[in-house]
Amino acid sequence: MAYFSCTKLLFVICVMVSAFGVAIGGKFNEEFEITWGDGRAKILNNGDLLTLSLDRISGSGFQSKNEYLFGKIDMQLKLVPNNSAGTVTAYYLSSQGPTHDEIDFEFLGNLSGDPYTLHTNVFSQGKGDREQQFHLWFDPTADFHTYSITWNPQRIIFCVDGTPIREYKNAEPIGVSYPKNQPMRIYSSLWDADDWATRGGLVKTDWSQAPFSASYRNFNANACIPNSPSSSCNSNSATSTSNSWLNEELDNTSQERLKWVQKNYMVYNYCTDTKRFPQGFPADCSK
DSSP, rough: OOOOOOOOGGGHHHHTTTTTTOOOOHHHHHHEEEESSSOEEEHHHGGGGEEEEEEOOOOOEEEESSSSSSSEEEEEEEEOOOOOOOEEEEEEOOOSTTTTTEEEEEOOOOTTSSSSSEEEEEETTTBBOOOEEOOOOSOOOOOOOOEEEEOOEEEEEEETTTEEEEEEEGGGTTTOOOOSOOEEEEEEEEEEEETTGGGGGOOOOOOGOOOOOEEEEEEEEEEEEOOOOOOOBBBGGTTTEEEEEGOOOOOOOOOOOOOOOOOOHHHGGGGGGGTTTOOOGGGGGGG
């Protein structure tokens, strides 16, 4: 794994990071709060398990108590089984406001036997439209799998069970904004989106299958928390094992795994959508 040093253009970022602390793991009742759903979200097993449910009346959701500015976030999810068409399980980082930043995993349900679509997106300063979509090489409803976001000053890496599926690089030198200044919370929700989620809204939610349920466990955040009293997340410790995500980039083996996923399982890439961008692709596609 390669690393960058805290010099030149990164000096300001590394000084900023030095004021933050590190959070590592925790139980759901300690690290999260249920934000909506009127009892449809539950924290179980002494804080080790969280479940969301959706019925015709309402979905449900939760958010982290902490905000993070850069980090490696891991969460294990088991998605809605059987006929999940019309449902969306969203798991993402986001700030607030019209110029918000956001890093998305969204799982778009489907008819029984058809694969989920894993939708990814990156927003910076309120602008998104950077979608890539994938099918998975396993059944995400049969067991828990780990979905990870590594977010540092140079890149965002999306991983599934340790396999990178997408890398979004900082393209500020060519005029593309990058999420680096706004702390973001972790959010997750299970909701009805049958107007667009499955085949563009052609397949509707079958409410006879309700309630729909998704489960979460083994949350871990090795990340910088603004205004934390801890000072271990700083430039001096950036090359330590615990903070290696601050410098992480894909090595040759990881690059090959990324290519394998994108060749075999990618089903949409905004950087190849000529109908959407007839005048040329966005500048960040060159990265």
